[in-house]
Amino acid sequence: MNILHDARLDGELVQHDRAEVLAALSRAAPGLTLLHREEDLRPFECDGLAAYRVLPMLVALPETLDQVEALLRKCHEVRVPVVTRGAGTGLSGGALPLEQGVLLVMSRFNRILEIDADARIARVQPGVRNLAISEAVAPHGLYYAPDPSSQIACSIGGNVAENAGGVHCLKYGLTVHNVLSIDVMTIEGERMTIGSSALDSPGFDLLALMMGSEGMLGVVTEVTVKLLPRPETAKVLMASFDDIEKAGSAVGAIIAAGIIPGGLEMMDNLAIRAAEDFINAGYPVEAEAILLCELDGVEADVQQDIDTVRGVLETSGATGIQLARDEAERARFWAGRKNAFPAVGRMSPDYYCMDGTIPRRELPRVLKGISQLSEEYGLRVANVFHAGDGNMHPLILFDANREGELATAEALGGKILELCVEAGGSITGEHGVGREKINQMCAQFGSLEITAFHAVKRAFDAHGLLNPGKNIPTLARCAEFGAMHVHNNELPHPELPRF
Amino acid sequence: MSVTAPSMAPHDDLVNLAERLQQADRDGSAIRIEGGGTRYFTGRQVTGEVLSTRQHRGITSYDPVELIVSVRSGTLLQELEASLAEQGQMLPFEPPRLGEQGTIGGMVASGLSGPRRPWAGAVRDFVLGMRVLDHQGREQRFGGEVMKNVAGYDLSRLMVGAQGSLGLITEVSLKVLPIAGTSRSLRLEMSRDQAMQKLSVWGRKPLPLSGATWHDGALHLRLEGGPGSVTDTAAMIGGDRLDDRYWQQLRDWQLPLFSRESLHTDPRPLWRLSLPAQTPPLPLPELEDAIQIDDWAGCQRWLRTDIDATTLREACTRAGGHATCFTPGHTTPFTPLASAVARYHRQLKQQLDPRGIFNPGRLYPDL
Ligand SMILES: Cc1cc2nc3c(=O)[nH]c(=O)nc-3n(C[C@H](O)[C@H](O)[C@H](O)COP(=O)(O)OP(=O)(O)OC[C@H]3O[C@@H](n4cnc5c(N)ncnc54)[C@H](O)[C@@H]3O)c2cc1C
Numbered sequence: 001m002n003i004l005h006d007a008r009l010d011g012e013l014v015q016h017d018r019a020e021v022l023a024a025l026s027r028a029a030p031g032l033t034l035l036h037r038e039e040d041l042r043p044f045e046c047d048g049l050a051a052y053r054v055l056p057m058l059v060a061l062p063e064t065l066d067q068v069e070a071l072l073r074k075c076h077e078v079r080v081p082v083v084t085r086g087a088g089t090g091l092s093g094g095a096l097p098l099e100q101g102v103l104l105v106m107s108r109f110n111r112i113l114e115i116d117a118d119a120r121i122a123r124v125q126p127g128v129r130n131l132a133i134s135e136a137v138a139p140h141g142l143y144y145a146p147d148p149s150s151q152i153a154c155s156i157g158g159n160v161a162e163n164a165g166g167v168h169c170l171k172y173g174l175t176v177h178n179v180l181s182i183d184v185m186t187i188e189g190e191r192m193t194i195g196s197s198a199l200d201s202p203g204f205d206l207l208a209l210m211m212g213s214e215g216m217l218g219v220v221t222e223v224t225v226k227l228l229p230r231p232e233t234a235k236v237l238m239a240s241f242d243d244i245e246k247a248g249s250a251v252g253a254i255i256a257a258g259i260i261p262g263g264l265e266m267m268d269n270l271a272i273r274a275a276e277d278f279i280n281a282g283y284p285v286e287a288e289a290i291l292l293c294e295l296d297g298v299e300a301d302v303q304q305d306i307d308t309v310r311g312v313l314e315t316s317g318a319t320g321i322q323l324a325r326d327e328a329e330r331a332r333f334w335a336g337r338k339n340a341f342p343a344v345g346r347m348s349p350d351y352y353c354m355d356g357t358i359p360r361r362e363l364p365r366v367l368k369g370i371s372q373l374s375e376e377y378g379l380r381v382a383n384v385f386h387a388g389d390g391n392m393h394p395l396i397l398f399d400a401n402r403e404g405e406l407a408t409a410e411a412l413g414g415k416i417l418e419l420c421v422e423a424g425g426s427i428t429g430e431h432g433v434g435r436e437k438i439n440q441m442c443a444q445f446g447s448l449e450i451t452a453f454h455a456v457k458r459a460f461d462a463h464g465l466l467n468p469g470k471n472i473p474t475l476a477r478c479a480e481f482g483a484m485h486v487h488n489n490e491l492p493h494p495e496l497p498r499f
Numbered sequence: 500m501s502v503t504a505p506s507m508a509p510h511d512d513l514v515n516l517a518e519r520l521q522q523a524d525r526d527g528s529a530i531r532i533e534g535g536g537t538r539y540f541t542g543r544q545v546t547g548e549v550l551s552t553r554q555h556r557g558i559t560s561y562d563p564v565e566l567i568v569s570v571r572s573g574t575l576l577q578e579l580e581a582s583l584a585e586q587g588q589m590l591p592f593e594p595p596r597l598g599e600q601g602t603i604g605g606m607v608a609s610g611l612s613g614p615r616r617p618w619a620g621a622v623r624d625f626v627l628g629m630r631v632l633d634h635q636g637r638e639q640r641f642g643g644e645v646m647k648n649v650a651g652y653d654l655s656r657l658m659v660g661a662q663g664s665l666g667l668i669t670e671v672s673l674k675v676l677p678i679a680g681t682s683r684s685l686r687l688e689m690s691r692d693q694a695m696q697k698l699s700v701w702g703r704k705p706l707p708l709s710g711a712t713w714h715d716g717a718l719h720l721r722l723e724g725g726p727g728s729v730t731d732t733a734a735m736i737g738g739d740r741l742d743d744r745y746w747q748q749l750r751d752w753q754l755p756l757f758s759r760e761s762l763h764t765d766p767r768p769l770w771r772l773s774l775p776a777q778t779p780p781l782p783l784p785e786l787e788d789a790i791q792i793d794d795w796a797g798c799q800r801w802l803r804t805d806i807d808a809t810t811l812r813e814a815c816t817r818a819g820g821h822a823t824c825f826t827p828g829h830t831t832p833f834t835p836l837a838s839a840v841a842r843y844h845r846q847l848k849q850q851l852d853p854r855g856i857f858n859p860g861r862l863y864p865d866l
Contacts, residue, residue: 118699119776141703163649174647176656177624192839197775198820199616199798202833203844203862204665205623208656212649229705252564258587258677298705300727357645359565389646429647437650444650448639455850456652460843472651 002438003052005098009477010469013100014079018057021080021102025060029070035059044103047088047095048150049436051352051406056083056097063108065185065221072219073189075102081465082187084215086127086158089150091353092434094162094214094470101468104219106157112136113222120227121180121197126157126220130164133225142227145172148430149338157220163212165430167263167337168294170388172228174430176211183222184210187461197224209456214432214471217460234262234296235306236330239318240287244268244383247289248363250316251387254293255360257312259305262296264388265337268367271344271382271395272336278343281336282329284320291318291387292333340384341395348380348397352409356420357429360390369419370394377412379405391429392420418443433471441471442478450475507578509557509571513669517636519550520667523856524634530856532663534573535600538609540827542662542861552604555669560644563588567627567644569672572604579603588675591619596751604668610660613750614710614721617776617795619676622659629655630670634852644672663858664866665851679709679723681730684745687718687738691780691793694718698796699777706732710746711796714756721746749794756790756801757825765803768829770811772800774820781814833862 005013022036035041036058045053057080062068075082081101088095097103109125112133116122117140122133130151134143147166148154154164160182165174172178181195195207210217241247247266254261267275269288276283283290291313295305306323313321324330336343344351358366367383374381380397394416398409417427417440427433427440441450453472457464473481523530529547533539552573561568563586570579576596583589593613594606607629612621628642631654642648642655658668689697694713701708707728710721719741722729748754757769767789772781776798780786789804804811808824812834815822821834836844841863848855848866860866 116777117703120702121776163653165647170646173620173624176653177620186839186843190839190842192843193837194840196819196821198773199795200610200621200660200773202821202823203836203840204661204847205610205656205659206840206843208623208653208659211653211656213652217652229703231705255566256564258680260676298707298724298728298731300731301707301725304725304727357647359562359567359645361562361565386647391647424643425645426643426648426650428650429645430649432649433651441650446639448633448637449641449651452633452639452641452654452851453651456654456847459846459850 002435003054003096005100005469009474009480011464011474013081013098013468015100016057016078016080021078022058024078025058025071025074025102028074029062029067032067032071033061035061044085044088044097044105047085047090047093049091049093049096049434051350051400052093052096052435054097054099056103057100059103059105061105061108068104068185068219068221069189069191071102071104072185072187076187076189076463076465079463079465081468083467084161084219086155086161087129087153089154090158090162090434091355091431092428092436094432094434094467096435098468106219107155109221115140117142119197121224122227123222123224124156126223127155130154130156130159137227141230143230144225145178145228146175149341156223156225160211160220160223161213161215162430162432165386165391167265167386170264170386171260171262176208178226179207179211179223180226181224182207182210182220184218185221186218187465195224212432214434215467216457216471217466231262231296233299233302234294234330235302236292236294236324236333237306237309237313238283238322238324238333239291239293239313240284240320241289241291241317242287242319243317244289244367245364246317247291248367248387250291250313250318251363252360253312253316254309255388257308259295259308261293261309261388263292263294265292266290266385266387267337267340268383270380271340271384274343274347274382275336275340278346279332279336279339281332283336287319292337337384344382344395344397349399349401350406352396352398352413353431354392354394354396354413354416355428355431356417356425357389357391358420358423358425362423362425363387363390366392366419366423370416373412373415373419377408379409379412386429389429390425414440435470438470438473438477439481441473442481447475447478450478507556507575510554512555512573513638516550516552516555516667516669517632517638520632520634520636520856523548524636524854527854528856529859532604532667532858534602534605535575535598537598537601538605540825541609541611542832543830543864544828545858545861547859550667552602552667558582559670565644566675567672568675569644569670570603571670572602572607572668574603575599576601576603576606583675584678587678589678590625590673591676592616592622592625593750594622603671607659607668607671608661608663614712614746614794617798618709623656625674626655626659626671627674628672629658629668631658631666631668633666634854634856638669642672646674662861664848664862666857681724681726682743683722683729683733684741684743685720685722685733685736685738686741687720687736688716689718690716695777695797702796712749712792712794713797714792719745754792756792756803767803767805768824768826770802770804771823771825772802772815772820773823774798774800774815774818778818778820781818783810783814785810836863
C-alpha cells in the first residue's frame with residue numbers, strides 16, 4: 001500500500017502552511033481559481049484508481065497559460081510540489097494529490113485550436129477529450145487513431161503523459177506514434193515547443209522522452225496530433241474457444257499469417273459473462289475465451305484478410321466464428337469489449353485493474369499462472385487483453401469493505417506483475433506506474449536504470465517538485481521493497497543499504 | 500586464413516567495450532563511437548579515440564511471430580535485413596544503406612528513415628528497447644521485447660538520432676512487419692503544385708500509399724498492400740509503370756542528386772529539409788536553380804545548393820521545419836536549437852554523460 005507520500009521512502013517535502021501558499025498563489029496569478037475548502041477539494045481526491053485517495057492542499061483550475069506559468073514559477077520559488085491532472089481517468093494514481101502539494105487541473109484548456117485537413121493535423125489544448133478530436137475531424141474523413149477505452153472522458157494531455165494506447169494500437173500505434181509536437185511548461189515556468197509539424201526535429205528526441213513521463217518532467221500545454229484517413233471498411237470476426245490457451249495460440253497464428261489486424265482483443269469466460277450481462281453484446285457465454293479480430297482497410301483487401309483469418313481460427317480450434325453482419329453488430333461486439341471494466345465492476349463491489357505486458361508467446365503460460373495465483377489468494381480474476389500486443393488487463397475482484405481484502409488484491413496484483421516481468425514483459429503497457437506500481441518498478445529495473453531515470457528527472461526538475469513520489473521509486477524504496485520480495489534467494493538490488 | 504572479410508559470426512564484446520569506457524571516464528577523454536563508418540558525415544566531426552562496435556554483433560533473438568528482433572549494435576544492417584527477409588519480414592522504416600558496412604548501431608544513432616516513413620513511421624517508432632553502456636561502462640536496459648511498455652522514461656527512443664552522444668548502444672529490440680503482399684510503382688508527369696494537390700486529396704483517403712516523391716517534372720508513387728487495393732488504386736490513379744528499383748535507389752541515396760560520388764565531388768552542399776506537410780516551395784530566389792527531390796510527399800526535401808545556411812534555416816524555421824546539411828565537414832550540420840530546448844539538452848547530457856566522453860560535439864559543439 002503506497003498511498004501517502006512517505007518522506008523516508010519517497011524523499012523529503014517542504015512543509016507549508018496552506019493559507020500562506022493560497023495567498024502567495026493568488027498574488028502571483030491574479031484571477032486563478034484556487035480551491036481550498038475541504039468540500040471543494042473532495043472531488044479531486046483520487047483519479048481512476050479510486051482505492052487511493054488523498055486530499056490535496058489546494059486545487060488550481062487555470063484558464064490561461066499565463067496563470068499556469070505564474071503558478072509554476074511561484075511553486076518552484078517556494079518549493080511547493082505540483083501534481084498535474086487532466087481528466088482524472090488514470091488507473092495508476094498518477095494524478096493522486098499530495099497533502100503538501102497543489103493539484104494543477106488542466107481540464108479547462110479544452111479548445112481545439114486548429115484543424116488542418118490538408119496536412120492532416122490538429123492542434124489542441126491539453127484538456128480536450130480524446131474522442132472530441134476524432135469527432136471534430138470526422139467531417140474531413142479523418143480521425144485520431146489511439147482510442148483508449150476511456151476515450152469519451154480522458155484528456156489528450158493525460159494521453160501524452162501516459163503514452164496511452166487503445167484497442168487499435170497494434171496497427172496504428174500508441175500516443176507516441178501519433179503526436180507530432182507538444183508545448184510544455186517546465187516547473188520553472190519555462191515554455192518549450194518539443195517536436196514540430198514536420199516529421200522530425202533536430203536534437204534529442206525529447207518528444208519521445210515526454211511521452212509517458214507522467215507529469216514528472218513538465219506540464220503539457222498544447223498538443224499537435226497526426227490524423228489518419230478513416231478506413232474504407234472495418235469488419236470484425238468473433239471467435240469462441242473452449243480453451244483459453246488455444247485462444248492465446250490463435251493470436252500468434254494470425255500474426256504469423258502475415259496479418260496485422262486493426263484490433264485483436266481477447267476476453268476470458270468471466271469477462272465474457274460480465275460484458276454480456278451488462279451490454280448484451282451477443283457474446284457466447286459458455287465460451288472459455290473469445291477473440292475479437294478487426295480487419296480494416298480497403299474493401300478488397302479486407303475480404304481477403306477475413307478469409308485468411310477465418311482459416312487460421314479454424315485451424316487453431318475455434319469452436320465458433322462469427323463475422324459481424326453489419327455496422328450495428330460490429331459496434332455491439334466492440335461495446336462489450338470497451339465496457340468490460342465497468343461490466344466486471346457490476347459483478348463485484350470493487351475491482352483492481354492490472355496492466356502487464358508479455359511477449360505474445362507467453363500468453364498461455366502466464367494465463368495459467370494467473371489462474372493459479374487467483375486460487376492461491378482466493379480472489380476471482382477476469383481477463384481482458386489487448387492480445388495482439390501482449391497487453392493484459394487482469395481484473396481482480398474484491399470487496400474493500402472486507403477486512404484486508406484490498407491488501408490481498410494488491411498483493412495478488414503485484415504477483416501478477418512480477419509474473420509478467422519474469423516472462424520478459426513489463427509491469428505496465430499503458431496505464432503507467434503512477435503511485436500504484438512504484439514498488440513493482442524495483443522488480444522491473446535494477447538500480448542502474450533507476451539511477452538513470454533520476455538523472456533524467458534532475459535535468460528537468462532539479463528539486464523534484466513535479467509529481468514527487470510517482471513513477472520512479474527512490475533507491476531507498478527499492479531497498480525496502482526488495483527486502484520484502486526475495487526471488488530464488490536472491491535479493492534484488494543487493495548493493496543497496498537495507499533500512 | 501582469410502583476412503579480407505571480417506567474420507560475421509555472433510560475438511559478444513561487452514566486456515571490452517565496457518573497459519574502454521571505464522578508462523575513458525577515468526581519463527575524461529573523448530570516445531568516438533564507430534560502427535561501419537558509413538554515416539560519419541551525418542554529424543559534426545568528433546576528435547576522440549575510436550571505439551568500434553563491430554565486434555559486438557549478432558542477432559540475439561528473433562521470433563517472427565512476435566514481430567520482434569533483438570540485435571547487437573555492431574551487426575550489419577544488411578545481415579539483419581537478410582534474416583528478416585527470409586521470414587518475409589522487414590524494417591518498415593527503410594533505413595538508408597549507405598555502404599555495405601552500415602551497422603544497426605549507426606542506423607539507430609543517426610535516426611535516418613527512408614521513403615516509407617510518412618506512412619509507416621521512423622526508426623524511433625519501431626524501437627522497443629535498448630541495452631546501453633553508460634559512461635562508466637555499466638550496462639543498462641530500457642524498454643524491452645514487448646510491444647507496449649510505459650514503465651520508466653523512454654530512454655531507448657531518446658537514444659535514437661542522438662548520434663551516440665548519450666551512451667553506447669549495445670543492443671536494440673525492434674518491431675518488424677511483414678513485407679506487403681503486393682507492390683506497384685507509378686510515374687505521373689505533373690507539376691509540383693499538381694502533385695501536392697493530388698497528395699492532399701489522396702492523403703484523406705485510405706489508399707495503400709507507401710512512397711510519394713516529386714522531381715524532374717513527375718510524381719513517383721508506390722502502392723503497397725493487398726492485391727485488390729493496389730490494383731484498384733493503380734487503376735484510379737493512372738500514370739505509367741515505374742521500375743520498383745527506383746525506391747531502393749532513392750532509399751540508398753543512389754539517385755544522382757546524392758550519390759556518394761557527388762557527395763564528395765559536387766561543390767554544392769547537400770541539404771535535407773524537413774517541413775510540415777503541404778508546405779509550399781520556400782520563397783527563396785537562391786533555390787530556383789537548385790537540384791531538388793521532394794520525398795515524403797513533400798515533407799522531406801533534398802537539395803544541392805550554395806545558399807547561405809542561415810538564410811535557408813530561417814526560411815525552414817518560418818515554415819515550421821528545419822534543415823540539415825549532410826556535406827562532410829560542415830560545422831553546423833544541424834539547425835541550432837531554441838534557447839530553452841538547448842538548455843534542457845545540455846542538462847540531459849550533463850546528467851547522463853557528466854564527463855562528456857560520448858561523441859562530444861557530434862550533435863552540437865556544447866553537447
Ligand atoms: C474505464 C477506463 C478504461 C481505460 N482504458 C484505457 C485504455 O484502453 N488505454 C489506456 O492507455 N488507458 C486507459 N485508461 C487509463 C486512462 O484513461 C489513461 O491513462 C488516460 O491517458 C489518462 O488521461 P487523463 O486525462 O484522465 O489523465 P489523468 O488521470 O488526469 O492523469 C494521468 C497522468 O498524466 C499526468 N497529466 C495529466 N495531464 C497532464 C498534462 N497536461 N501535463 C502533464 N501531465 C499531465 C498526471 O499527472 C498523471 O500522472 C482507462 C481508464 C479507465 C477509467
